[in-house]
Amino acid sequence: MPERQPLPSRPAPSSRRRFGRRTWTDLGLQSGALVLAFLLTSVILLVAGAPPFQAYVEIAKGAAASFTDISNVLVAWVPLLLASAGVLVTFAAGLWNIGVEGQIVLGAVLTTWVLRLLQDTSLPPAFIVVLAIIAGIVGGALWAALAGILKTFGGVNEIFGGLGLNFVATALTLWLIFGPWKRPGIGSMSGTEPFPEQLGLPTVGGERLSLWSLGLGIVAVIAVYVLLERTHVGLRLKAVGLNQRAAFLLGVPTWQYALLAFLLCGGLAGLAGAVQVTGVYHRLIPSISSGYGFLGLMIGMLIAYKAIWVAPVALFFAALNIGSIQLPIVLKLDSTLSGVLQGALVLFVLLVEGARQRYSRRAPSTMVAGPVPGTSPPDDVGAV
Amino acid sequence: MEIRLIDIRKHFGPVKANDGITLTVPAGTIQGILGENGAGKSTLMKILSGYQHADAGRIELDGRPVHMRSPADAIRHGVGMLHQDPLDFPPMRVVDNLLIGAPGRLIPQRREAVSAVAGLAGSLGLSIDLKAEVGSLTVGERQQLELLRLLWLGARVLILDEPTTGISARQRQELFDTLRRLAAQGKTILFVSHKLEEVEELCTRVAVLRQGRLVGEALPPFRVERLVGMMFEREVTPGERFACTPGKTLLRLAGLGAEHGRIRLEGLDLEVKAGETIGLAGMEGSGQSLLLQTCAGLRPVTHGRIYLDGADLTGKTYRQFKKRGVAYVPATRLEEGLIPGLSLADHFLLTENKPGFFINRERGRRTAEERIARFNIKGTPTSPVESLSGGNQQRALLALVEPGSKLMLLEHPTRGLDVESVIYLWSKLKERCGRGEAIIFTSSDLDELLRYSDRILVFFAGRVSEPLDAATTTVDELGELIGGASRSGDPVDAVSAWPGGDGRAPDDAGCHASGAPENGDA
Ligand SMILES: Nc1ncnc2c1ncn2[C@@H]1O[C@H](COP(=O)(O)OP(=O)(O)OP(=O)(O)O)[C@@H](O)[C@H]1O
Ligand SMILES: [Mg+2]
Numbered sequence: 001m002p003e004r005q006p007l008p009s010r011p012a013p014s015s016r017r018r019f020g021r022r023t024w025t026d027l028g029l030q031s032g033a034l035v036l037a038f039l040l041t042s043v044i045l046l047v048a049g050a051p052p053f054q055a056y057v058e059i060a061k062g063a064a065a066s067f068t069d070i071s072n073v074l075v076a077w078v079p080l081l082l083a084s085a086g087v088l089v090t091f092a093a094g095l096w097n098i099g100v101e102g103q104i105v106l107g108a109v110l111t112t113w114v115l116r117l118l119q120d121t122s123l124p125p126a127f128i129v130v131l132a133i134i135a136g137i138v139g140g141a142l143w144a145a146l147a148g149i150l151k152t153f154g155g156v157n158e159i160f161g162g163l164g165l166n167f168v169a170t171a172l173t174l175w176l177i178f179g180p181w182k183r184p185g186i187g188s189m190s191g192t193e194p195f196p197e198q199l200g201l202p203t204v205g206g207e208r209l210s211l212w213s214l215g216l217g218i219v220a221v222i223a224v225y226v227l228l229e230r231t232h233v234g235l236r237l238k239a240v241g242l243n244q245r246a247a248f249l250l251g252v253p254t255w256q257y258a259l260l261a262f263l264l265c266g267g268l269a270g271l272a273g274a275v276q277v278t279g280v281y282h283r284l285i286p287s288i289s290s291g292y293g294f295l296g297l298m299i300g301m302l303i304a305y306k307a308i309w310v311a312p313v314a315l316f317f318a319a320l321n322i323g324s325i326q327l328p329i330v331l332k333l334d335s336t337l338s339g340v341l342q343g344a345l346v347l348f349v350l351l352v353e354g355a356r357q358r359y360s361r362r363a364p365s366t367m368v369a370g371p372v373p374g375t376s377p378p379d380d381v382g383a384v
Numbered sequence: 385m386e387i388r389l390i391d392i393r394k395h396f397g398p399v400k401a402n403d404g405i406t407l408t409v410p411a412g413t414i415q416g417i418l419g420e421n422g423a424g425k426s427t428l429m430k431i432l433s434g435y436q437h438a439d440a441g442r443i444e445l446d447g448r449p450v451h452m453r454s455p456a457d458a459i460r461h462g463v464g465m466l467h468q469d470p471l472d473f474p475p476m477r478v479v480d481n482l483l484i485g486a487p488g489r490l491i492p493q494r495r496e497a498v499s500a501v502a503g504l505a506g507s508l509g510l511s512i513d514l515k516a517e518v519g520s521l522t523v524g525e526r527q528q529l530e531l532l533r534l535l536w537l538g539a540r541v542l543i544l545d546e547p548t549t550g551i552s553a554r555q556r557q558e559l560f561d562t563l564r565r566l567a568a569q570g571k572t573i574l575f576v577s578h579k580l581e582e583v584e585e586l587c588t589r590v591a592v593l594r595q596g597r598l599v600g601e602a603l604p605p606f607r608v609e610r611l612v613g614m615m616f617e618r619e620v621t622p623g624e625r626f627a628c629t630p631g632k633t634l635l636r637l638a639g640l641g642a643e644h645g646r647i648r649l650e651g652l653d654l655e656v657k658a659g660e661t662i663g664l665a666g667m668e669g670s671g672q673s674l675l676l677q678t679c680a681g682l683r684p685v686t687h688g689r690i691y692l693d694g695a696d697l698t699g700k701t702y703r704q705f706k707k708r709g710v711a712y713v714p715a716t717r718l719e720e721g722l723i724p725g726l727s728l729a730d731h732f733l734l735t736e737n738k739p740g741f742f743i744n745r746e747r748g749r750r751t752a753e754e755r756i757a758r759f760n761i762k763g764t765p766t767s768p769v770e771s772l773s774g775g776n777q778q779r780a781l782l783a784l785v786e787p788g789s790k791l792m793l794l795e796h797p798t799r800g801l802d803v804e805s806v807i808y809l810w811s812k813l814k815e816r817c818g819r820g821e822a823i824i825f826t827s828s829d830l831d832e833l834l835r836y837s838d839r840i841l842v843f844f845a846g847r848v849s850e851p852l853d854a855a856t857t858t859v860d861e862l863g864e865l866i867g868g869a870s871r872s873g874d875p876v877d878a879v880s881a882w883p884g885g886d887g888r889a890p891d892d893a894g895c896h897a898s899g900a901p902e903n904g905d906a
Contacts, residue, residue: 232739235726239734242725249720250735250784251706 033348063323071209076318079272081217083296086268093261094241099162101293102169103140107273110139140270148262191285225307392441403596416587421775433465434458464534524555631658641687663833666843680712681705709790729765794825
């Protein structure tokens with residue numbers, strides 16, 4: 001009976017009581033982590049022989065110097081918003097949806113498929129685009145469901161399932177781009193034949209930014225926030241994430257909720273893929289997900305699974321990404337510098353969080369919840 | 385080692401868990417620590433053993449002030465705390481378990497450890513197979529193992545926080561003998577328990593806590609009424625037996641068979657009437673939990689049928705059983721019963737009937753407040769369940785049983801409750817029986833079984849007895865039956881120990897891991 005499936009492995013153990021109120025001390029600690037991350041990156045820059053301060057100035061300029069820059073940041077913001085909102089749902093249910101990357105890809109693939117299928121019909125273009133986006137959502141959700149089913153019924157840990165499915169998704173895109181969907185003549189890494197302009201989302205002022213996708217991203221984040229904080233579905237997802245056995249005994253249909261979390265996350269990831277195709281690239285390209293899925297997972301960890309922080313943190317990451325594009329030209333630095341900074345940031349935030357928990361177990365009048373397995377004594381008669 | 389706790393304070397927000405406790409325990413004492421649920425006993429013990437840190441106060445060992453920052457620190461100072469949590473036991477061999485936490489050498493000195501611990505065990509009259517897998521040990525054996533480990537690490541103060549739940553009578557006797565021997569060697573024992581008769585039997589001094597303060601100490605001979613008076617500031621009387629007026633048949637088991645691990649139930653026939661309370665007695669892991677879980681739809685029925693209110697529920701899922709009014713309350717609170725990380729109010733919201741889509745926080749808070757008052761839980765709607773004291777977690781667990789269930793299946797419902805709360809809780813449960821609900825419960829407390837059951841089934845080494853009339857059975861009789869004597873004629877052959885197997889313990893209650901029924905025990 002699937003109701004007796006093994007417990008889902010939990011994300012970071014501390015996620016268990018991440019639903020409390022964030023205090024000012026926490027904020028102070030997080031800013032400390034930010035400073036440390038910049039320090040570490042500066043050291044790396046110095047070692048590489050580049051002036052750190054100038055590099056940061058260049059990043060800031062690259063992200064906000066012109067309307068184009070700002071709109072590019074927003075363009076990168078949308079898929080990040082969607083991916084991180086999605087992983088929050090799976091995190092809440094205690095699941096590491098590593099497969100989010102592949103779910104973005106599948107969203108893009110299905111969107112492309114529907115666009116290709118319908119582009120020569122006489123249907124109104126707007127209708128085709130809407131259908132294509134829905135197909136993208138479905139594609140992402142199904143790909144996630146696959147990871148979920150592998151886990152629930154096949155006993156495959158979602159991390160391994162997700163990783164495998166990511167590879168399959170990448171292979172699938174490459175095959176499509178160089179095989180059945182290749183451009184007339186030769187297939188190339190630049191992707192499939194671009195769709196006509198009317199089959200894309202309308203953009204603002206000649207930039208790649210579409211208010212539609214921006215709206216979708218923001219609505220998704222708000223919806224996830226409301227879902228997790230204000231609804232019974234969210235509460236049950238958290239219950240499943242925190243203690244699956246007890247949730248089941250208290251009457252929560254656990255595997256169904258785990259699957260639901262996958263579906264929701266996959267749907268949002270698929271939407272991200274659909275937006276990349278219809279709003280940004282207007283075709284399927286080999287690296288359509290651009291690592292936004294993994295970045296979304298990082299953001300999820302960084303913000304300690306609190307939906308309210310998705311928007312600003314994702315914006316910061318988007319700005320870093322776009323801002324550092326100019327680095328190779330100006331400072332002869334690799335643009336992956338933003339990756340270093342982001343990685344350092346996540347590491348330091350997790351480190352500071354670990355330290356905070358250690359500290360708070362000591363500090364007077366702080367909650368000593370101590371559910372981190374093995375670090376706190378069970379209650380006297382807790383278990384026999 | 386002499387322990388002096390001086391003006392220990394520990395506050396959790398507005399709650400003063402320890403409010404200036406000063407206590408001296410001379411070397412060689414077996415010090416009993418008594419107090420109602422939430423009195424601050426566990427907090428004090430955790431402070432002494434380095435798991436928590438006092439806001440203020442000092443600890444002196446043999447006259448020397450010490451600061452203990454962690455359990456490892458505490459054990460270096462010779463203070464060890466014993467707790468039972470099988471979930472913390474990874475699948476490893478006993479000897480490897482011993483080496484965890486041993487002061488650091490890169491290569492574990494396995495052979496040394498084995499001979500040292502074997503020597504220790506021998507001197508205490510304990511026998512433990514160091515090559516066995518930890519998972520195959522009974523709760524009592526794990527306790528002995530943990531005790532040996534602490535002693536081997538150099539513990540001269542041993543803290544036992546409610547150690548006698550879930551171990552057999554024989555193992556309890558062994559534990560007590562060991563503790564006496566250790567005390568005779570000059571070791572100091574702190575023993576927290578709600579079972580007054582155990583404290584009476586074992587302890588050479590008693591301290592009573594109440595609302596975070598030390599309210600009294602006593603030396604033997606103890607007067608139980610006086611101890612109870614100090615604990616609750618009033619007299620506590622159990623009152624009369626509850627009379628039962630059985631109604632129509634609620635649950636019918638027809639030739640029920642089920643099995644899990646090495647435990648097997650066979651051909652069990654039973655009719656439970658509305659309003660009735662059935663107690664399940666026997667050594668832990670003799671099939672009681674298996675029966676409860678089978679009746680809850682948590683374990684598959686291998687033979688026979690289960691009828692509830694005339695409807696055949698055989699083969700239905702747990703959720704279907706639940707929907708039809710079967711409520712199951714597991715024994716392990718924080719592992720299976722409650723969700724650490726969620727508040728009390730969240731728990732009540734989670735179990736709401738017809739909740740709708742959006743959470744109604746206001747309604748959640750009101751329900752929580754009402755249940756907190758009704759079940760006398762020390763906590764607020766926003767308290768995370770893991771911050772409640774053991775006894776209060778137990779109340780929360782029982783408060784979650786939906787009103788309007790028909791059949792309550794309770795594993796050790798009063799485990800960890802203080803004397804007064806036990807009485808209070810049963811009065812609440814019996815109220816529900818008065819409204820036509822039935823209860824089947826397990827307990828290791830013979831008095832509780834006799835006092836609150838109408839009929840009792842005794843599980844022993846492969847058999848379930850015919851139902852006994854609780855009103856006419858004595859404690860001694862019940863004790864003997866649990867130990868294997870038969871009363872009138874042979875008990876029905878309904879449970880059988882599964883021979884062979886893989887040598888691992890049956891995982892009877894999902895979390896319980898106890899050995900095969902201990903033949904000839906007690
Ligand atoms: N981590 C915590 N956070 C908040 N309150 C706590 C915490 N730990 C204990 N308390 C509170 O401190 C008080 C004393 O708790 P403690 O566990 O010491 O009681 P106890 O005497 O062991 O009770 P019991 O017999 O029920 O186990 C309780 O009111 C409890 O709610
Ligand atoms: Mg306690």
